[in-house]
Amino acid sequence: MNQLVPDLSPLIALPSLLSPVAAHIQPELTDLAEVPETHAWPTLHDRPYGVDDRVPVVDLALPDAVRLVGRACEEWGAFLLTGHGVPVELLRRVEEQGRRLFSLSAAHKLRAARCDGTSTGYGSAFISKFFSKQFWSEGFTVVGSPREDARKIWPDGHQDFCGAIEEYSRLMDDLARRLMHSMLLFLGLSEEEISWVGPLKAQHEAVPALQLNYYPRCPEPDRAMGLAEHTDSSLVTIIHQSSGVAGLQLLRDGGGGGAARWVAVAPITGALVVIVGDLFQVMSNGRFRSVVHRAVVDRTRARISVAYFCGPPAELKISPIGKLMGSGRGPAYRGVTWPEYLRLKKKLYNEALASLRLSAGKG
Numbered sequence: 151m152n153q154l155v156p157d158l159s160p161l162i163a164l165p166s167l168l169s170p171v172a173a174h175i176q177p178e179l180t181d182l183a184e185v186p187e188t189h190a191w192p193t194l195h196d197r198p199y200g201v202d203d204r205v206p207v208v209d210l211a212l213p214d215a216v217r218l219v220g221r222a223c224e225e226w227g228a229f230l231l232t233g234h235g236v237p238v239e240l241l242r243r244v245e246e247q248g249r250r251l252f253s254l255s256a257a258h259k260l261r262a263a264r265c266d267g268t269s270t271g272y273g274s275a276f277i278s279k280f281f282s283k284q285f286w287s288e289g290f291t292v293v294g295s296p297r298e299d300a301r302k303i304w305p306d307g308h309q310d311f312c313g314a315i316e317e318y319s320r321l322m323d324d325l326a327r328r329l330m331h332s333m334l335l336f337l338g339l340s341e342e343e344i345s346w347v348g349p350l351k352a353q354h355e356a357v358p359a360l361q362l363n364y365y366p367r368c369p370e371p372d373r374a375m376g377l378a379e380h381t382d383s384s385l386v387t388i389i390h391q392s393s394g395v396a397g398l399q400l401l402r403d404g405g406g407g408g409a410a411r412w413v414a415v416a417p418i419t420g421a422l423v424v425i426v427g428d429l430f431q432v433m434s435n436g437r438f439r440s441v442v443h444r445a446v447v448d449r450t451r452a453r454i455s456v457a458y459f460c461g462p463p464a465e466l467k468i469s470p471i472g473k474l475m476g477s478g479r480g481p482a483y484r485g486v487t488w489p490e491y492l493r494l495k496k497k498l499y500n501e502a503l504a505s506l507r508l509s510a511g512k513g
């Protein structure tokens with residue numbers, strides 16, 4: 151558990167009032183000349199890199215998009231998406247608002263510090279508590295409306311930030327529904343059957359969950375970890391990443407006994423990254439698998455990512471869809487709601503999904 155507050159006192163002036171949340175707060179990393187021991191990860195290169203692997207690029211405007219989306223989910227659990235219809239100008243605006251937020255002083259950002267017991271605001275990703283080393287990143291989490299936290303940071307100047315986040319969330323929600331529709335069509339559900347799938351019902355409003363990640367440039371990128379390996383708890387996640395700065399990596403199964411390897415996701419301007427989350431793995435009874443991913447950092451350039459987590463409405467239980475179980479095979483997972491699953495994830499981290507497994511459906 152990362153409850154040790156690092157001795158970086160010269161680098162950050164934390165008001166003593168805020169000490170209970172200090173374990174979640176990063177020192178100012180941007181101008182450090184070397185990576186301090188508190189942030190040095192010995193395990194960064196403990197798996198090979200798949201230099202010849204190419205993450206699939208799917209154009210959603212193509213007539214055979216359903217097949218392309220389905221194949222990419224089946225084979226990779228993730229893909230780069232073009233032809234999505236989200237204006238590049240909006241992606242730029244959200245990124246710019248992220249830069250505006252993260253370039254504030256630590257004291258300023260700490261006005262909206264995420265503390266134990268709250269799940270929104272400024273701080274490190276919650277999985278950091280499972281590690282003895284800290285991440286080379288800062289995060290800002292929005293669940294529902296961004297207004298309350300943004301107002302704490304900019305009492306008078308939060309409109310641009312909130313406007314961009316709200317519009318982005320709306321478009322991401324539409325896009326996530328279109329993608330899940332294609333994913334279910336690919337898996338063999340009819341239009342009629344899809345219309346009965348809970349999270350896709352129009353009257354079910356999803357609560358937007360968004361994570362802005364900021365990875366400052368790093369003098370020794372081979373020693374620092376931006377965001378450690380994890381799967382997302384969502385049904386699907388859609389990520390916008392700064393163009394031209396690589397960082398996101400997928401863990402690609404070796405297949406046939408080969409070693410699993412890290413594959414970089416190219417930062418293509420205007421392309422979004424789609425990631426299959428744990429709850430889609432449950433809903434599809436394991437036909438699509440959530441992909442392990444992480445973020446590494448760059449020596450000369452800071453990177454921003456904005457991840458939209460599409461989850462079901464809080465009251466809806468997500469269970470394997472009957473038709474996707476296959477004959478003679480029962481459900482592989484027990485049903486779970488999104489809030490219940492997030493709690494499990496916070497407790498069990500990468501074991502959360504396995505904890506839902508039912509032995510009868512194994513195989």
Ligand SMILES: C=C1C[C@]23C[C@@]1(O)CC[C@H]2[C@@]12CCC[C@@](C)(C(=O)O1)[C@H]2[C@@H]3C(=O)O
Pocket residue numbers: 269275276277278291293359360361380381382383384459492495
């Ligand atoms: C909806 C959510 C998914 C997330 C937890 C959260 O409540 C908001 C932050 C999300 C995030 C982003 C970084 C990686 C991750 C594992 C984490 O620590 O916080 C994810 C969470 C998740 O997918 O479980």
Ligand SMILES: O=C(O)CCC(=O)C(=O)O
Pocket residue numbers: 361363377382389391397398443444445454455457
């Ligand atoms: O920075 C990235 O590209 C990945 C972010 C991520 O995995 C997350 O927020 O869950």
Ligand SMILES: [Fe+2]
Pocket residue numbers: 380381382387443457
């Ligand atoms: Fe993620």
